[in-house]
Amino acid sequence: MHILKRAVKRILVGTLAVGLLSACAGVTAPAAARSETPQQSLSTTGKEMAKLQSARFDLTGTVTLTLPQQLVDQLKAKAGSQGSFLTSNMTVQLTISGAAQKPDKLDATIEAKLGGLTVDTEVIAAGGGLYYKDPMTLKWEAITRPHDNASGASKPKLSYQAVLDTAKSLTEINDQPSTINGVSVDHYRIVPDLVKLFAQVTADHPAKNPQAMAAIQALLQNASLTADVWTGSNDHLIRRLSYDADVTADLSALASAFGDKATSRAGFTIPAGSTAHLTAHVVLNLHDFNSKVTIKAPTVGS
Numbered sequence: 001m002h003i004l005k006r007a008v009k010r011i012l013v014g015t016l017a018v019g020l021l022s023a024c025a026g027v028t029a030p031a032a033a034r035s036e037t038p039q040q041s042l043s044t045t046g047k048e049m050a051k052l053q054s055a056r057f058d059l060t061g062t063v064t065l066t067l068p069q070q071l072v073d074q075l076k077a078k079a080g081s082q083g084s085f086l087t088s089n090m091t092v093q094l095t096i097s098g099a100a101q102k103p104d105k106l107d108a109t110i111e112a113k114l115g116g117l118t119v120d121t122e123v124i125a126a127g128g129g130l131y132y133k134d135p136m137t138l139k140w141e142a143i144t145r146p147h148d149n150a151s152g153a154s155k156p157k158l159s160y161q162a163v164l165d166t167a168k169s170l171t172e173i174n175d176q177p178s179t180i181n182g183v184s185v186d187h188y189r190i191v192p193d194l195v196k197l198f199a200q201v202t203a204d205h206p207a208k209n210p211q212a213m214a215a216i217q218a219l220l221q222n223a224s225l226t227a228d229v230w231t232g233s234n235d236h237l238i239r240r241l242s243y244d245a246d247v248t249a250d251l252s253a254l255a256s257a258f259g260d261k262a263t264s265r266a267g268f269t270i271p272a273g274s275t276a277h278l279t280a281h282v283v284l285n286l287h288d289f290n291s292k293v294t295i296k297a298p299t300v301g302s
Contacts, residue, residue, distance in 0.1 A: 038170045038188065046160045048236040054101040054293040057108075061094040061282035068274045071251070085115040094282075104128065105295040126297040133298075140298040159201075166196035173228070180239045181287070185230040192227070194220040215250075215257035223247040241284040249276045 069088045076083040091114070098108030106125040111118065122133040128146035133139070173187040198220055207213040228242040251274040 038172065039164060042164055042170070042188075045231050045236045045238065049238060052102070052237070053290050054099060055286050056099045056288040056291060056293075057097065057284060057286050059094065059096040059282060059284045061096075061280060063092045063094065063278065063280045065090050065092070066277040068251075068271055068276075070271045071274060074269070085117045087115075090114060098123075099288075099291075099293045099295065101293045101295055105293075107293075107295045124295065124298055126295050129297055131298050131300065140300050140302055142300050162197060162200050163190075163192060166193045166200055167191065168193045178233075180230055180285075183239060184233040185239050186233050187228065187230050190227045190229065192225055194223055194225060209257070211257045215254050219247070219249050219254065222249070237289055238286055240286070241282075243280065243282040243284075245278070245280045245282075247278045249278070250274075251276050 066089050072086055072088050076086050079086065093113040095111045096108050098106065100106045104125060104127075106123065108123045110121050110123060112121075113119075119135045121135045124131045124140075130143040131140050132143055134141050168191040169189075170191075171189045173189055175187050178185055178187065195217060198217065202213070224246045226244045228240075229238060230240040231238050251270045252272050255270040
């Protein structure tokens with residue numbers, strides 16, 4: 001069950017992080033400035049979002065994962081009686097709410113429902129560390145501590161401009177009515193080129209594991225992502241983000257590329273030719289811009 005908890009924890013944190021990163025980057029701008037191109041409008045929104053000191057958010061999402069039955073059987077055997085909810089076709093319902101504060105603070109409460117199982121937890125990022133409350137013990141644990149992010153070789157970073165530079169398309173959507181919570185908004189749809197984006201982000205960082213890099217590129221070639229974004233027509237601030245993702249992964253190829261370390265430590269094997277299929281629909285609403293937010297690192301073990 002510990003293995004499963006770690007996997008769920010990483011999925012939840014990853015989902016939240018991706019959504020908030022894109023929100024802060026900004027991917028649209030007000031249609032009112034018709035003299036501007038979409039790219040110019042996007043740049044305006046990015047600048048306005050960068051001025052924010054804090055914001056609150058609410059997220060709902062549905063993630064469906066299809067796994068080979070042979071792998072599911074291994075996971076159920078490891079989880080014992082607590083693995084009865086595991087199937088080859090699983091759907092997770094996510095509900096997340098919280099606040100984010102510059103430069104690197106985040107506090108989010110998370111509820112995940114899988115079949116008859118409900119997992120409640122909380123995630124806090126503060127002072128360079130990332131922490132979560134173990135849903136089994138209700139005690140805080142560190143995912144990364146501040147020293148884990150100590151200075152050294154720079155790591156690839158996803159930037160706002162990189163998203164714009166590599167996008168396949170950007171389309172204005174004319175909605176009626178075009179308001180959210182009484183605020184007039186403009187709606188755009190962006191389709192990122194995930195392969196180009198990955199190549200640009202990692203261009204200045206030589207691969208330590210070329211096989212792993214190739215496996216990730218192959219994964220992205222079989223993935224699609226569409227983002228719908230609504231921004232305030234007057235203040236240019238993002239009010240809503242909606243994501244739809246579809247990914248097919250060759251699990252055996254990924255395990256081989258990364259040296260099978262994770263699976264061997266976990267005590268199970270990936271059957272040859274195994275693939276996983278994941279779809280996700282996520283809606284993120286942003287509000288209470290620049291409201292007072294207090295976020296502190298928790299005491300680990302408490």
